[in-house]
Amino acid sequence: MEKTYSGWQDWKEKSRQIEVKEETPLLAPDGTLLTAGWARKNVFQYDRSRVRHPLRRKEWDFYQISDGHFMAQISFANISLGGYALAVLVDLREGKTLISSMAPFLGGKDRYVLPARGDVPNDVCFRVGKALFEVHTGLERRSIRFENGDVHCEFDMEIPAGLENITTVLPFEGCPDRYFMTTKQNCMPCSGSFSAPDLRVDFSKENCFCILDWGRVCTPYSLVWYWGNGSGKAMDAEGKEHLFGFEITWGIGDESAATETCLFVDGKAHKIGAVDVESFPKPDRYMQPWRFLSDDGRFRLTMTPFYDHHSDLDIKVMRMNSHQVHGLWNGSVTLEDGTVLTVHDLYAFCEYVENRW
Numbered sequence: 001m002e003k004t005y006s007g008w009q010d011w012k013e014k015s016r017q018i019e020v021k022e023e024t025p026l027l028a029p030d031g032t033l034l035t036a037g038w039a040r041k042n043v044f045q046y047d048r049s050r051v052r053h054p055l056r057r058k059e060w061d062f063y064q065i066s067d068g069h070f071m072a073q074i075s076f077a078n079i080s081l082g083g084y085a086l087a088v089l090v091d092l093r094e095g096k097t098l099i100s101s102m103a104p105f106l107g108g109k110d111r112y113v114l115p116a117r118g119d120v121p122n123d124v125c126f127r128v129g130k131a132l133f134e135v136h137t138g139l140e141r142r143s144i145r146f147e148n149g150d151v152h153c154e155f156d157m158e159i160p161a162g163l164e165n166i167t168t169v170l171p172f173e174g175c176p177d178r179y180f181m182t183t184k185q186n187c188m189p190c191s192g193s194f195s196a197p198d199l200r201v202d203f204s205k206e207n208c209f210c211i212l213d214w215g216r217v218c219t220p221y222s223l224v225w226y227w228g229n230g231s232g233k234a235m236d237a238e239g240k241e242h243l244f245g246f247e248i249t250w251g252i253g254d255e256s257a258a259t260e261t262c263l264f265v266d267g268k269a270h271k272i273g274a275v276d277v278e279s280f281p282k283p284d285r286y287m288q289p290w291r292f293l294s295d296d297g298r299f300r301l302t303m304t305p306f307y308d309h310h311s312d313l314d315i316k317v318m319r320m321n322s323h324q325v326h327g328l329w330n331g332s333v334t335l336e337d338g339t340v341l342t343v344h345d346l347y348a349f350c351e352y353v354e355n356r357w
Contacts, residue, residue, distance in 0.1 A: 016255075016256060016257070016258065016259070016273075016274075017037075017038065017258050017259070017271055017273070018036070018037035018038070018257045018258055019037060019038060019039065019040075019258075019271070020035060020037040020038065020039045020043055020044070020169075021039065021043065022043060023043050023045060024043060024044060024045065025044075025045045025047070026044045026045060026046050026047070026050075026169065026179070026181065027046075027047060027050040027051065027179075028050070029050060030050075030052065030177075031050050031051055031052025031053075031177045032052075032176045032177050033169070033171050033176060033177065033178075033179045035169060036169045036170060036171050036179075036254075036257035036258065037168070037169060037257045037258045038166055038167065038168045038169075038258035038259075038260070038262075038271065039166075039167045039168075040164040040165065040166070040167075040269045041119055041164065041165060041167065042117045042118065042119050042120075042165075042167040042183050043167070044167065044169055044181060045116075046116045046117070046181070046216050047116075048113070048116070048216070051177075051218050052177040052218075053177065053218060054080055054109055055080050055081065055109075056080070056178070056218045056219065057079075057080050057217075057218050058077070058078070058079045058080065058215065058216075058217050058218070058219070058357075059077070059078045059079075059113075059114050059215065059216050059217075060075060060076065060077040060078070060114070060213075060214070060215045061075065061076050061114055061115075061118060061124070061135065061212070061214055062074075062075040062077075062212070062213040062214070062215070063075065063144055063155075063210055063211070063212055063213075064210065064211050064213070064229075065155055065157075065190050065192070065203060065208060065209070065210045066092070066208065066209070066347070067203055067204070067207045067208040067347075068092065068207070068347035069091070069092060069093050070089065070090065070091055070092065070194075070201050070203070071089070071090045071092055071309075071326075072087070072088070072089050072090075072153060072155070072192075072194050072203070073086070073087070073088045073090075074086070074087045074088075074133075074144055074146050074153065074155075075087075076112070076114065076124070076126065076133045078108040078111075078112050078113070078114060079108060079357065080108050080109055081106070081107070081108065082104060082105055082106040082107060082108050083104070083105055083108040083112060084102055084103060084104045084105065084128070085102070085103045085126065085128045085131050085133040085146065085148070086100075086101070086102045086103075087099070087100075087101050087102075087146040087148070087151060087153050087194070088100045088101075089153070089194045089201060090309060092306070092307045092309075092326050093306070093307070095307045098196075098199060098201075099151060099194065099196050099199065101131070101146075101148040101149070101151040102148075103128040103129050103130070103131030103148055104128075105128050105129075112126050112128075116216075117183075117214075118137075118183050118185070118212060118214030119165055119167070119183055119185055119212075119214070120137070121137055121138050121139060122135075122137050123135070123136050123137070124136075130148060130149060131146070131147065131148035132145065132146065132147040132148070133145075133146055134146075138159075139159065140158065140159050140161070141156060141157065141158055141159055142156075142157050142159060142188070142210075142212075143155065143156050143157075144156075144157075144192075150196055150197050151195075151196050152194075152195050152196075153192065153193065153194040153195065154192050154193060155190055155191065155192030155193075155203070155210065156190070156191055156192055157188040157189060157190040157191075157205075157210045158188060158189045158190075158205065159188060160187065160188075160243070160267045161267070162267050162268070163185070163187065163188070163267045164264065164267060164268055164269040165183050165184060165185040165186070165212075165269070166183070166184050166247050166260060166262040166269055166271075167181070167182070167183040167184075168180075168181070168182060168249075168258055168259075168260040169181045169257075169258075170252055170253035170254060170255060170257075170258070170260070171253060171254045171257070172219070172220060172253045172254060173253075173254045175220065177218065178218050178219055178220060179217065179218055179219075179253075180215075180217045180219055180252050180253050181215070181216050181217060182213065182214060182215045182216075182217075182249075182260065183212065183213075183214040183215075184211065184212070184213055184214075184229065184247040184249075184260070184262075185211065185212040185214070186209070186211055186229065186230075186231045186245030186246070186247060186264050187209060187231045187243050187244075187245040187264050187267065188209060188210045188211075188212070188231075189205040189208065189209060189210075190203060190205060190208045190209055190210040191203055191204055191205040191208065209231035209232065209245075211229050211231065211245075219253075221356060221357070222354075222355070222356050223252060223353075223354075223355045223357075224251050224352075224353065224354050224355075225249060225250070225251040225252045225352075225353050226248070226249065226250050226251050226277065226350060226351065226352055226353075227248070227249045227350065227351050227353070228246070228247075228248040228249070228275075228292070228303075228348065228349065228350030228351070229245075229246065229247050229248070229348060229349065229350075230245060230246055230329060230346055230347065230348020230349065231243075231244070231245035231264075231348075232244060232245070232346045232347065232348075233346070234265070234333070234341040234342060234343050234346070235341060235342050235344070236339060236340070236341055236342075237339075237340065242265050242266050242341065243264075243265070243266050243267065244263075244264065244265055244341065244343070244346075245263070245264035246262065246263050246264065246299070246301075246333070246348070247260065247261065247262045247264070248260070248261050248275040248292065248299070248350070249261070250274060250275060250276065255274065259273065259274045259275070261273065261274060261275050261294065261299070263298075263299070263333055263335065265335060265341070270335045270336050271336070272294045272296060272298045272299050272333075273294045273295040273296035273298070274294060274295045275292055275293070275294045275295075275299055276292070276293065276295075277290050277291065277292055277350070278290075278291035278292070278293065279291070281323070281325075281352055282352065286305065286308045286310075286323050286325050286352075287305045287308060287325070288305070289302050289303065289304050289305070290302065290303040290305070290325070290327075290350060292331075292350075297334070298333060298334040298335075299333055299334075300331045300332050300333070301329050301330065301331035301332075301333070301343060302329065302330055302331055303325070303327040303328070303329050303348065303350060304327050304328050304329075304330070305325045305326065305327035306326060306327050306328070307325070307326045307327075308323055308324070308325050308326075309322075309323075309324040309325070309326065309349075310322065310323050310324075317356075318356055318357050319354070319355065319356045319357075320353075320355050320356075320357060321353065321354045321355070322351055322352075322353045322354075323351060323352045323353075324349055324350075324351035325349060325350055325351065325352075326347070326348075326349045327347075327348070327349070328345045328346065328347060329343055329345075329346040329347075329348050330343060330344055330345060330346075331343055
């Protein structure tokens, strides 16, 4: 039987970092949010027909693939009024976009419906005009293909056995029918290629990882957030390397039930507290070092930037202003059992975004 909280004050009365372990509906039949917290896999049952304000409903699957030199972003978004399939190739070291191919569409309310979960086997195959967006997700691997005219990219990634993610549901205080639900899945070794006439870039699993940003949200009009993420290697005190990743997001919604902050070590999630940056980068500090610290002291990393991938789409009623800053990260993190890992020159990013949409 579905349960609801007696009021939004309940969020403040509950302890932070509430881990949800059992399958639970996300929304009540009237569209109000039933639960909030975080999970090591997506246990929140999403029924898009229950969203009270379907024109505020936004759904996306976003893949960012990088080896620290080149970055590919491949995404499909349905934002109710419309949406798009998109593939972008960026040379991070030269600081320029090499390829950008977008296929927009109007009227996404009941068209191009993405899977209700992103971390279980599923298949997606959409055609938008001449563009093809195709994803096949299994238990051990995931493949992505995008084609639009003479632009072509295809990637294959491993899903290590037992790989955990962080799925969070954040409410918005005073708005019982608004929520922000995302899954961030790190540490997927990735290979593939991105090509256009006279240009081809290949990626190898030896030094390339993919992050999946899966989102199903119904939000207020204006949002501001930080999002930082990376995958690679970290070393323990005995000199042993571990598959390592992190996810830090903050500034979105009511975080009294959970924060979207987590370490990933050898496939397992280690929850950490809220993270913040020492100095606010706006308006002209984006290329200066960013020093990060969690409130529990377990995340102490500094990013030295080498590229600000800035974009600003401003059409008055809608604006998407993003500074996605890429750099090398150094410092230490502490796991739940007290183990300290050293992070040395890990390529990763953190972005600051202001959206009206």
